[in-house]
Amino acid sequence: MRITTRDPNNVKTSLTAAKYSHSLTFMPSLNDVAELSGYSIATVSRVINGSDKVTASTRESVEKAMKSLGYLPSRVARRLRQKGGLRHLLGVILPNIQNPFNAEIARGIEDIAYANRFAVILCNSDDKYEKEKFYLDVMRAESVDGVILPPNQESAAAVLEVIETGMPVVLVDRAIRGVQVDTVEVDNVIGAKAATDHLIQLGHTRIAMIAGPDSISNSRQRKRGFEKAFKNANLPIDPELVRTGDYTQDTGRKLAADLLDLPSRPTAIFASNNFMALGALAAIHKRNLRIPEDVALIGFDDLPWAETLDPPLSVIRQPAYEVGQTAAQLLLDRLSNPELPISKLRLSPELILRKSC
Amino acid sequence: MRITTRDPNNVKTSLTAAKYSHSLTFMPSLNDVAELSGYSIATVSRVINGSDKVTASTRESVEKAMKSLGYLPSRVARRLRQKGGLRHLLGVILPNIQNPFNAEIARGIEDIAYANRFAVILCNSDDKYEKEKFYLDVMRAESVDGVILPPNQESAAAVLEVIETGMPVVLVDRAIRGVQVDTVEVDNVIGAKAATDHLIQLGHTRIAMIAGPDSISNSRQRKRGFEKAFKNANLPIDPELVRTGDYTQDTGRKLAADLLDLPSRPTAIFASNNFMALGALAAIHKRNLRIPEDVALIGFDDLPWAETLDPPLSVIRQPAYEVGQTAAQLLLDRLSNPELPISKLRLSPELILRKSC
């Protein structure tokens, strides 16, 4: 059933439309306030910036003038002039805000930003170099206070360049090796090892991994954790059972399908991120296989609705919100004190057992 | 099981740290390029802006100078100066990016923005007036080209004020009555009616609705659609079965629980948004009720993983990505031609039947 009400004719003309054409956005300036209040722009500026070198009565009349004009200081002009000070603007570049993991990070960042009266320019890169480069240039051109992003192999050089210019950068979720820059990661090796350990303890030996791209540091780390668990248990890895996807639901589904159609199929699957786990789940369902009896499944990244999936999905939970908060706080700390030593933080993941393994 | 590796001591000092303290972000300016190339800043500016009044040879040497300096024009200075032109910056204020519905809208907006070389300041308001107001001020102070947001009852006045200043605004998902401003909505009445109709056709008469807050236009519209379906079918609404939540998973769970614990419980539940549907799902599961045999469930808003829920959730799907795209395109059109008539668009929702009803 499809209901169609989209109505291209439902377009009305109005008086308001005419207004737009004449009114360039009206913004009173310092000058306007100065004129109205009878003081100089310097004094008005002092009032705005809460200088204590203004008489109470002066402050009062200036503030009255500001209010009556609806004056709002231009962040643009301020940013242009004030070279040393804070611009109260952060740049954040994430692969895709539609991934709940990224949304959580973004939210963590923004909550800290808001608490400190910072606004955030948020961009989606899809891990595409072209977009990353464009947005990195935007950040410089907007002269934001600093940038938070998860680098990948391809973008690393561009990120390094930005760091060279002196722009504070905080890496989240992914790292660049051998570079001294503030970084907030999750311990992916330990997380992946914990997931695999659990599968092994359950008696599985034919365990498949749907891994992420090698160009992403956390993906390599998760692979390492997987291998570590096997080595620890003195178990051999069947290379046929390790597949590399691209962190999308689609490859998760396809690779799980391939795995499931193997002559001797795995009894357990570890999916290296949330989307691929969801894809694997769909593929298993499609084959009417029981979870965990026929195939056990565990994913990396929690989902707010993992509890309500069929079956409730066991996962390695990343503290994504905290990652975002920590990164933002690190950046703000760096801004207020550039001499701070570099921090490389690694937050802990958590094994959450539900019903899928 | 909890693995803890957070290591506050894993903090290293380095040469890079020292660098920060001295290097104020280095940004070559027009002046630097002018000096290096031997031309005036005016000429350099012309080269940047692709003026045709420059000799090929001049352009060439200026471009060489720009490249060798890694020059990037400051969007800030440009914005300050150029009163008429485009700033290539959009403001977007959404309630919460962690809601996949909002994430989809945001993505739709950004894809159009990126295609036109615009960057986006994205903010979460939590539908809190204080945050909305702060971010609205930020948009003005940053002199963005325009703002996209879903208004609510409380913020409407502030939004109107912004519109008064001449700043282009596009409303998404929610409308303000009696105001001529570009708006992209979804037909909530028809959507909610379709959901309720379907439940009625299935033979249900005790149908509960978990509605959203009355302060949000789409919530009121969905209630209207629900009532319309009842009236159409000549069925009475049991007021006890209509509960008002706040669009969060938590109230969805609580209100569903109340409903389910009623002496004569409803046989079907219509949840007015995605989060409340998820909450209701959890509440039903907790009581070990079968879906749809004991209680049928339908939600508003699709979820990328609705298929994999237990059971796969039937929903009214909103074309959220298209809503975002359309809004952004509307805004860009308005920027390039302010005389354009006001558009009030209403996109179509879609009934997607899966297994929950």
Place this chain on the structure above:
DNA sequence: TTGAAAGCGCTAACAA
């Protein structure tokens, strides 16, 4: 085709 100079809205140094 190029350059000189004014000025966008603001901060900050200096003077009064």
Place this chain on the structure above:
DNA sequence: TTGTTAGCGCTTTCAA
């Protein structure tokens, strides 16, 4: 305590 002024990086007349 207040005002004058220079200048942030750029665009845009106006002259040359």
